[in-house]
Amino acid sequence: MTTVLTGIGIGGGSVAGPVARMAPPPALPAPRAVEPDRAPAEADAARRALRETADDLRRRAETADDTARDVLSAQALMVEDPALGDRVESLVLEGTDGAHAIAAAFGEFRTALEAAGGYFAERVADLDDLRDRCTARLLGLPMPGLPDPGHPHVLVAEDLAPADTALLDPAKVLALVTERGGPTSHTAILAKTLGLPAVVGCDLAAGLTDGRRVLVDGTAGTVEPDPSPEAVAEAARREERRRERAARAHGPGRTADGHPVKLLVNLGALGELPAAAAADSEGVGLFRTEFIFLDRAEAPTEEEQTAAYRKVFTAFAGRRVVVRTLDAGADKPLPFATATDEQNPALGVRGLRTAVRDPHLLETQLAAVAAAAEDSGAEVWVMAPMVSLPREAAEFAARVRAHGLPVAGSMVEVPAAALRAGELARACDFLSVGTNDLAQYTFAADRTLGSLAELLDPWQPALLELVRTAAREGTRHGRPVGVCGEAAADPELALVLTGLGVTSLSAAPGRLADVRAALADHTLRDCRRLADLALAAPDATAARAAVREALD
Amino acid sequence: MPQRTVVIGSRSGLHARPASLFVQAAARRPVKVTIARDGQAPVDARSLLSVLALGVRHGDSVVLSAEGDGAEAAIEELARLLASDLDAEELR
Numbered sequence: 001m002t003t004v005l006t007g008i009g010i011g012g013g014s015v016a017g018p019v020a021r022m023a024p025p026p027a028l029p030a031p032r033a034v035e036p037d038r039a040p041a042e043a044d045a046a047r048r049a050l051r052e053t054a055d056d057l058r059r060r061a062e063t064a065d066d067t068a069r070d071v072l073s074a075q076a077l078m079v080e081d082p083a084l085g086d087r088v089e090s091l092v093l094e095g096t097d098g099a100h101a102i103a104a105a106f107g108e109f110r111t112a113l114e115a116a117g118g119y120f121a122e123r124v125a126d127l128d129d130l131r132d133r134c135t136a137r138l139l140g141l142p143m144p145g146l147p148d149p150g151h152p153h154v155l156v157a158e159d160l161a162p163a164d165t166a167l168l169d170p171a172k173v174l175a176l177v178t179e180r181g182g183p184t185s186h187t188a189i190l191a192k193t194l195g196l197p198a199v200v201g202c203d204l205a206a207g208l209t210d211g212r213r214v215l216v217d218g219t220a221g222t223v224e225p226d227p228s229p230e231a232v233a234e235a236a237r238r239e240e241r242r243r244e245r246a247a248r249a250h251g252p253g254r255t256a257d258g259h260p261v262k263l264l265v266n267l268g269a270l271g272e273l274p275a276a277a278a279a280d281s282e283g284v285g286l287f288r289t290e291f292i293f294l295d296r297a298e299a300p301t302e303e304e305q306t307a308a309y310r311k312v313f314t315a316f317a318g319r320r321v322v323v324r325t326l327d328a329g330a331d332k333p334l335p336f337a338t339a340t341d342e343q344n345p346a347l348g349v350r351g352l353r354t355a356v357r358d359p360h361l362l363e364t365q366l367a368a369v370a371a372a373a374e375d376s377g378a379e380v381w382v383m384a385p386m387v388s389l390p391r392e393a394a395e396f397a398a399r400v401r402a403h404g405l406p407v408a409g410s411m412v413e414v415p416a417a418a419l420r421a422g423e424l425a426r427a428c429d430f431l432s433v434g435t436n437d438l439a440q441y442t443f444a445a446d447r448t449l450g451s452l453a454e455l456l457d458p459w460q461p462a463l464l465e466l467v468r469t470a471a472r473e474g475t476r477h478g479r480p481v482g483v484c485g486e487a488a489a490d491p492e493l494a495l496v497l498t499g500l501g502v503t504s505l506s507a508a509p510g511r512l513a514d515v516r517a518a519l520a521d522h523t524l525r526d527c528r529r530l531a532d533l534a535l536a537a538p539d540a541t542a543a544r545a546a547v548r549e550a551l552d
Numbered sequence: 553m554p555q556r557t558v559v560i561g562s563r564s565g566l567h568a569r570p571a572s573l574f575v576q577a578a579a580r581r582p583v584k585v586t587i588a589r590d591g592q593a594p595v596d597a598r599s600l601l602s603v604l605a606l607g608v609r610h611g612d613s614v615v616l617s618a619e620g621d622g623a624e625a626a627i628e629e630l631a632r633l634l635a636s637d638l639d640a641e642e643l644r
Contacts, residue, residue, distance in 0.1 A: 074572045074600070083599035109601040116607025119567055123604060296564055297609055 007202025009221025182453035195510030262504035283320030285506020305368035317377030351386025422473035435485025458487035471501030499531030
């Protein structure tokens with residue numbers, strides 16, 4: 001009898017497959033002294049570990065896509081860096097054992113990169129990863145990082161970092177299971193982009209070993225070890241029905257009785273553009289512009305921004321693109337836009353607030369958006385992040401219109417903005433609820449903390465109450481009110497949001513088909529009843545359960 | 553000893569791709585080339601980690617030095633590489 005493990009389901013249906021674990025970083029044994037006569041052999045072994053690690057990285061680079069190939073090739077260059085090898089050798093000849101010599105030599109370069117600051121300092125995570133790979137090889141320990149068992153597998157990890165997610169091969173990975181992380185973690189976002197089943201925050205997954213078969217249900221949030229053939233067959237049938245339903249519905253989103261709900265995609269990097277543009281959608285509901293500002297010491301020029309935005313607008317000619325202006329600060333600090341001396345950056349000068357201190361950055365961005373929008377064929381809307389007051393919304397709208405852009409809106413991420421949504425709506429043309437930040441600020445819960453995942457659950461009735469207020473007040477003034485957070489990607493929650501009065505849903509491209517299919521199966525009246533059930537529940541778990549029971 | 557002072561042309565500085573291209577070009581040359589920031593100790597131009605640790609940004613100037621047969625040609629090629637915008641290729 002096996003116990004079914006539970007975590008937070010990120011959706012994506014269900015699938016069965018063998019586990020491949022991401023090994024933890026190797027633990028170094030206690031240092032041992034190396035006698036002078038053994039030192040040359042010890043140094044040779046250390047050099048061989050560096051060389052073999054570099055060979056391995058280069059081999060992986062050969063089969064990787066363009067982005068990953070650049071990353072892997074640069075990492076190979078670091079590992080076989082002559083200065084690194086020389087330093088390892090001299091440490092060994094002074095009596096340090098190979099593993100500690102490798103760790104120490106990487107440590108010295110790590111300190112130097114940290115001292116260089118800025119984007120140089122961001123490479124220290126790479127160095128730590130390479131150090132772990134080299135010492136694991138020398139000590140004969142399992143290689144840390146993404147496993148490559150050579151067959152499709154369920155990837156099980158403590159958590160995934162952005163660097164891991166960039167290298168993950170979607171053709172080999174059937175599903176993702178992580179011990180930590182919440183609904184807005186990198187793992188969750190990646191799973192949604194790739195359309196993979198995923199369960200996060202599943203702490204008991206630590207006990208799963210390589211090769212063990214598991215059945216992952218991303219909708220229920222369960223991982224079943226050694227599933228029976230009947231359970232696997234049942235999951236496959238369910239999955240087949242889900243695919244059929246998703247394939248049947250296409251075109252603009254609407255409920256069974258024809259109430260329109262615009263279905264839009266989220267877009268956060270030019271690399272995502274082909275998949276986003278190919279998806280069956282009415283446009284982009286959230287175009288995050290941070291990608292062009294990250295990893296640099298100075299702001300990009302107007303020309304550079306125009307060129308990037310034009311690519312997006314051209315790809316969406318004939319459709320809508322809602323551009324969110326730069327959301328710097330908090331988890332996305334930028335040297336040219338954010339202060340470094342804030343005690344509490346999530347509550348600091350971030351989003352639209354940075355424009356008060358430095359209006360030039362916003363002005364340049366709006367000029368670039370306007371230039372790129374011209375003759376692109378796309379219907380370009382612009383909205384500001386982190387709006388708290390109607391006055392801020394009005395001032396932003398005036399700025400946007402001064403650039404000849406006709407439609408300006410406000411994000412609703414701060415509870416104050418949701419509570420006063422009517423005033424906010426009158427001050428601009430549309431509202432868009434960002435459920436991730438709205439949850440963080442409503443529950444006073446840091447959205448990056450996996451341990452607070454329950455509070456950040458988008459099913460929390462208190463959050464839904466604020467969404468209802470924003471939708472009701474916004475639509476009362478004739479303004480569209482969309483949702484562009486994680487909440488919109490969950491088909492069942494999408495029904496609830498529709499029932500609350502939301503007029504558009506924006507989600508990762510991989511999730512739209514399920515949302516569209518769910519809407520097509522239910523009337524607006526069904527949706528309102530489900531919304532009432534969710535609002536009447538005491539917490540997220542009860543709200544989800546009540547809606548599921550009504551749907552079954 | 554042949555030397556040359558160069559102003560970094562890449563927008564992101566001597567980082568990521570520009571640094572990799574520079575280090576690989578240096579490794580292809582038969583002579584040892586060093587790179588230094590003004591007034592600091594020179595480092596091996598074939599060492600990516602040492603080059604990154606210089607923390608050289610767009611508009612900073614660095615000194616290239618080399619000695620022996622082919623020193624002039626090596627410095628010529630590497631200086632041209634550093635002065636050009638090696639990030640530009642990525643945007644196209």
